[in-house]
Amino acid sequence: MSTVETKPAKQTANIRLSDPCAMVIFGAAGDLTRRKLFPALYHLAENKLLSDNFCVIGTGRRPYSHEVYREKVVEDLKEFATANPDPELIKWFVERIYFLQGDFKDPASFKSLNELLNQVDTTHDTKSNHLYYLATPPDWFGPIADQLGKAGLTSQEKESWKRLVVEKPFGDDLQSAIALNKQLLGSVEESQIYRIDHYLGKETVQNIMVFRFADGLFEPIWNHNYIDNVQITVAETVGVEGRGGYYDGVGALRDMLQNHMFQVLALTAMEPPARYEAEIVRDAKRDVFRAIRRMKSEDVIRNVVRAQYAEGTIGSKAIPAYRAEPSVNPESMTETYVAMKLFIDNGRWKNVPFYLRTGKSLAKRTSEIAIRFRRQTLTKFDDMAIENLSPSTLILRLQPDDGINLRMGAKVPGPVMKMDMVEMNFCYKDYFGAQGAGGYETLLYDIMNGDHTLFTRADNLETNWSIVDPILNYWASAPKDTLHTYPAGSWGPKESSNMLSKDHRRWRRIPANT
């Protein structure tokens, strides 16, 4: 096994090629592999970021030959990467793809994997670097890691590396996350593990750090002296889309908030890291998670709202109630919406509430961070009803219309002193063109180059669960009427708005057209 990998931070100026490697995908016929992983690899190849000494071994139960699997990958690329793939590039790509039929429980499959790896290592001169991607249901993470370890496939000899990539969900509470971490550590070291949170691969999420720390324009006022509250919204119009069986056992708190939204929160709230290096950035995030005030049952009642969608319409489409979705328990108590008020107990954020909300089947697909500034009126303007105006707000739009808005007061032209809100608007696509990338390109590239900055470290993950666990525990025995409802196509339950009105605040009204 290796010593700790000392990995440089993400390269900022000189773009480097990915390290040579063989990538083994467990769950090679699954949705994630078709929709995200192969398209991302293809885009990396298109952008000339993938080493020539690269290959993929897909593994799964189906009896594909290499040729049949290659044909399938090409069809999937046409559907999910590009309608018109470049024939030269496709040729280059498929020559590097293999399939191994196997049973993840059977040690013999790992013996066969070892043999195939030896073969492709030579054919493609991969330097024996192996990337094991667990694109499987979570129950398989531990057992596959065990088998890889037992088969000797995780030991790092000489200069070669072996890395293990784990998708979410990583555990379903603190205890199970600790147990899974422990199980993985039986076969690999922490430095070999890459826990994926695909939100961290999104350009705009990474830009939060650049916006705050590389530009620095707003940093001097990024604190409780100037900021009244922060609102983070991740709204989806989709329901559970055939994933009812998975989602009904999980819910919005575990599916979105504990991971994606907490990562966005950490980037928004953390102290400037001294350098853009994996451990330093992850330490800065750890400090935010540690400082989040833990909730007792009475705090959960006051500060957390859970709800489930009832039938409704989105656009002109009729949406059935969540409980009527396939594979969902007709009496399900699973939340499809959660809103929460959190405090970060440190000097920067003293008494500043962070309001987080996420839900499925909402009015609009949008993710944003809204920084609501305190009202700073330095001069009295008679006749102007300043208190009726919205507070100045900085909005970091994460998706789908990535960009930044600044809403502030301005004088309405005319002889009368009157003020209204105006907006400065920056759109990524206007400056940089449309970006096709879904986040996985960056993450795969970083894994191949050993950069941990955008991956969740075990201690951060466990701290996240320790924040969420008291809520899950309270809900497990809470009265049924603490699960509210909202019509599909709305902005969520009224109880969520009430939570803010009790603080004399309101959710930012997100316009229909941005």
Ligand code: BG6
């Ligand atoms: C996934 C969740 O992690 O993120 C899904 O499991 C959710 O339920 C998805 O729909 C949202 O991702 P994105 O990139 O579309 O915002």
